[in-house]
Amino acid sequence: MSNETEFWKSLKCYRGIDRETFLSEKWQVKNTIKNREDLVFFLRQELPQEVIDDFTLSLSKNPMQIKISPYVLSLINWNKFHDDPIRKQFIPLFSEYKKDHPALRLDSLNECDDSPVQGIIHRYPNKVLFLSNHSCPVYCRFCTRSYMVGESTASITKHRNVAMPKNWHDAIDYIMMNKNIEDVVVSGGDAYTLPAKHLKMLLTELLNIQSIKRLRIATKSLSVLPTKFLADDDWTSAIIDANNLALKKRKQFSIQTHFNHANEITWITKRAADFLFDHGIKIRNQTVLMKDINDSFDKLKNLMDSLVNINIEPYYIYMHDLVPGSEFFRTTLKSALELEELLRGSTSGYNIPNFVVDLPGGGGKRNIWSYRHYDTKSGISIFRSPVIDKNKFYFYFDPIVQNEEKTIDVEAFSQANLDIIVEKIKHKKIEELR
Secondary structure (H helix, E strand, C coil): CCCCCCHHHHCHHHCCCCHHHHCCHHHHHHCCECCHHHHHHHHHCCCCHHHHHHHHHHCCCCCCCCCECHHHHHHCCHHHCCCCHHHHHHCCCHHHCCCCCCCCCCCCCCCHHHCCCCCEEEEECCEEEEECCCCCCCCCCCCCCCCCCCCCCCCCCCCCCCCCHHHHHHHHHHHHHCCCCCEEEEECCCHHHCCHHHHHHHHHHHHCCCCCCEEEEECCHHHHCHHHHCCCCHHHHHHHHHHHHHHHCCCEEEEEECCCCHHHCCHHHHHHHHHHHHCCCEEEEEEECCCCCCCCHHHHHHHHHHHHCCCCEEEEEECCCCCCCCHHHCCCHHHHHHHHHHHCCCCCHHHCCEEEEEECCCCEEEEHHHCCEEECCCCEEEEEEHHHHEEEEEEEECCCCCCCCCCCCCCCCCHHHHHHHHHHHHHHHHHHHC
């Protein structure tokens, strides 16, 4: 990361792009690939036709549109295309797909049912999620909000539950009327895609609500378009102004970002992180645990160390949610428990992220060690979430094929069988847990 190499020049399409151009945010946005045709054209410069055909076939199952920045494309090791951890996150292949788990629901976290007004997810007593838009600078294949982010695809018709700028007032009024709300996360989509004037207006209005004590904005731009923070434009000024206003009002302001692998961190990332650090802006990272991408001690430790070295705090490591077309990404709860055990003690305690499962059905985030029961044979674990519903039990499900053991027959594990297994566990264990 110390050598400021022009790594993008290894690609045929970017060989003639000089440093100033590549670091230009406008150039990055203008040249972001946004459809199948443009990506196929790009792939033809680097890959054989059979790989391109594999990609094309995948589009019938991919829940997300194609959207990839030149920066991300430049981070992929094209000589090891199939195994590259960044490629896997953004460029789907049909040959990778596994059958979705029968417990999967499109809105697996039950966000729509926890939405009292458009654009607000109110699950915890004193915190809300403000869905400010439905677009991102890039589209991840494994997106939890694939039910509403981006445009509809061949496999998914998108449901809109966002508060676009023209109707933000309903969402803001809801927050103002609920004095117990102290913590707001502005997400979407991604706060990156908000125009500067709208971002500034929203952050200012939220910080001026007396009951709000903590304000966070969620953006993946640090990992996929860090050039955004290399220019003193109106958008970055809106972030700096919000942080200054928060300090003046003795409130907390921070950025939540998203890195999954150390290869996503470059000298450009460091420049962007330094820019935010110089302005006193706190950055926290959320990682999704994904098979063959970061599900080993060495890979996770390398990622955590790399983040800490550029003053980004490791915050959460999520179990992968049940997302359409992403079963092959998911790992078992058992493997996560082992990883957390290995990671703890390998560095300072404040650099160890919380390993959590965001429970299907709207149970919220729970520490992976807090399960009440875990049946490794069926891959079903039971959690409680008393602050949300003290009388309810929530279930999490391991992937259908657990590594090489194949403890669950993918064809036999139908929805009907799942219901039977869950009922058996309920009758056998829940009475013991009450």
